[in-house]
Amino acid sequence: MLYKSIVRPFLFLFDPEFIHSVTFFFFRFFPFLGLIIRSKGALGKFTPESEISLFNLKFRHPVGIAGGLDKNARALRFMKNLGFSFMEIGTVTPIAQQGNPRPRLFRLKQNQAFINRMGFNNDGLDAIVRRLRNRPENFIIGGNIGKNTQTPNEDAWKDYLTCFSGLYNHVDFFIVNVSCPNIKDLSKLQNRGQLKEILNHLIEFRSHQNEKRPVLLKISPDLSYEQLDEVVEVVRETGIDGLVATNTSVKRLELDYTESEIAGFGPGGLSGKPLSKISTSIISYLHQKLGEGYPIIGSGGLMSPDDAMEKILAGAKLVQLYTGFIYEGPGLLPRILRKLKEHQPVV
Numbered sequence: 640m641l642y643k644s645i646v647r648p649f650l651f652l653f654d655p656e657f658i659h660s661v662t663f664f665f666f667r668f669f670p671f672l673g674l675i676i677r678s679k680g681a682l683g684k685f686t687p688e689s690e691i692s693l694f695n696l697k698f699r700h701p702v703g704i705a706g707g708l709d710k711n712a713r714a715l716r717f718m719k720n721l722g723f724s725f726m727e728i729g730t731v732t733p734i735a736q737q738g739n740p741r742p743r744l745f746r747l748k749q750n751q752a753f754i755n756r757m758g759f760n761n762d763g764l765d766a767i768v769r770r771l772r773n774r775p776e777n778f779i780i781g782g783n784i785g786k787n788t789q790t791p792n793e794d795a796w797k798d799y800l801t802c803f804s805g806l807y808n809h810v811d812f813f814i815v816n817v818s819c820p821n822i823k824d825l826s827k828l829q830n831r832g833q834l835k836e837i838l839n840h841l842i843e844f845r846s847h848q849n850e851k852r853p854v855l856l857k858i859s860p861d862l863s864y865e866q867l868d869e870v871v872e873v874v875r876e877t878g879i880d881g882l883v884a885t886n887t888s889v890k891r892l893e894l895d896y897t898e899s900e901i902a903g904f905g906p907g908g909l910s911g912k913p914l915s916k917i918s919t920s921i922i923s924y925l926h927q928k929l930g931e932g933y934p935i936i937g938s939g940g941l942m943s944p945d946d947a948m949e950k951i952l953a954g955a956k957l958v959q960l961y962t963g964f965i966y967e968g969p970g971l972l973p974r975i976l977r978k979l980k981e982h983q984p985v986v
């Protein structure tokens with residue numbers, strides 16, 4: 640309540656990217672704030688039943704933070720203190736890059752959504768690895784990896800492999816991001832040939848390591864059913880460990896803005912509430928194709944406890960937030976967990 644009535648109206652007075660940097664400054668240097676906020680949210684105790692064992696990792700509960708919120712691994716302790724069970728860092732690219740020119744992040748308040756064309760702005764692999772050396776214990780971290788904008792698609796696998804090998808001893812699992820709409824032609828890497836090339840190189844590298852880190856693929860909500868079927872075949876052929884469904888959409892789904900306002904935002908990926916149904920239906924489709932046990936992480940328009948429940952009932956084993964965290968605040972986490980507890984037998 641406090642968040643929506645006081646904090647959010649204040650934060651929303653400012654440019655979204657500026658206020659993101661300011662809040663992350665506080666998250667980074669005052670991580671104990673997470674504990675204070677969490678106690679107000681009455682997160683409660685997790686029973687062992689809320690624990691989820693997935694690819695040899697024990698998640699305290701199914702709710703985490705999605706890729707892109709903390710691209711540079713600055714707020715790990717804060718998010719752990721808030722009570723999230725896992726978090727993705729990145730997307731990380733081999734070399735630091737600035738991303739697209741600003742403005743590149745737009746709030747669509749009427750629809751509880753964002754359009755972004757950030758373009759993989761991040762501090763680069765080396766800086767992020769240095770930060771991860773000091774990572775908090777008992778907090779699961781996923782490394783979301785990508786390619787530098789300049790790298791042509793034929794050589795993309797080299798960038799993915801560089802990030803994979805560089806992060807291998809610093810994260811617990813990997814998310815291969817080939818679905819960001821803001822890097823030219825990146826989503827073409829979702830075609831079968833190039834996808835297999837990238838994934839096979841990662842799996843080959845992994846086969847020489849002592850520990851087997853899970854590899855997940857993050858897909859776009861804009862894939863057709865034929866393309867989703869291809870993804871399913873790639874999953875079977877490469878043996879990757881899971882999917883993240885979904886990234887942001889290039890479509891302008893059911894927006895309460897005029898055509899010229901929408902055109903004014905320019906290109907970019909749509910996230911938040913308008914994405915909820917489509918990403919849940921993709922989870923459901925993939926779940927049917929891949930079977931009960933196959934790990935899918937649900938992402939896209941998770942704005943309420945009901946959205947979380949729907950994704951889990953559709954077949955997601957874990958769920959993650961980005962836009963919902965900004966619009967609903969940290970209180971969304973305990974609300975989701977309460978809802979999931981009520982339905983413990985079905986979760």
Ligand SMILES: Cc1cc2nc3c(=O)[nH]c(=O)nc-3n(C[C@H](O)[C@H](O)[C@H](O)COP(=O)(O)O)c2cc1C
Nearest residue numbers: 705706707729730755885886910911939940961962
């Ligand atoms: C500003 C912004 C930046 C994002 N950056 C990334 C990114 O770097 N890597 C990634 O895999 N996803 C990124 N995403 C996508 C989110 O991880 C998530 O998959 C998507 O926004 C849908 O979830 P949501 O509706 O809860 O936001 C970004 C989303 C937003 C809004």
